[in-house]
Amino acid sequence: MATFALRFSDDLKEKAQLFSKRIGLSLNAVIIVALDEYLRVRTGKKSGSLIDSVAAEKSNVLDSANTNDLAQADVLVSRNAPCSCGSGKKYKKCCGSYQITKSLPGSPLFGRSGGTTCC
Incomplete structure (x- = not known):
């Protein structure tokens, strides 16, 4: 340049x-x-x-x-990457765990849309 x-x-x-x-x-x-x-x-x-x-x-x-x-x-977040919410936890222990929980059929959160519970 x-x-x-x-x-x-x-x-x-x-x-x-x-x-x-x-x-x-x-x-x-x-x-x-x-x-x-x-x-x-x-x-x-x-x-x-x-x-x-x-x-x-x-x-x-x-x-x-x-x-x-x-x-x-569209970028996927690695489960071991730091969480983007700024909590300092790994994604899988923070926002990622909520995403997994709400996708499980037996979970009370199954099918719910919305943000994360950690932030």
Whole structure:
């Protein structure tokens, strides 16, 4: 990945920070989109408005975040891994034991949906 440093006047930097807060993106993302827009105009390529470009960038970031969340939801937890609730116990002795108990046909918890009992 290429790294470069840009220097801006204080006034321009403040305006960029306010704009980035208003649209909900980081300052770096706004600078990258603005630089891309500038280069498109400079080279004569077709370009939309800066707001549309930033909105598209923001939707791309949100879409990738949603797919990452979905991918992480399908990950199986090892029974010997630390429990994700933060209790410090192993998963099989904490939240995992509740999951096993409610899946056993003779258990009073059989078939119930809901969270864990340890947290």
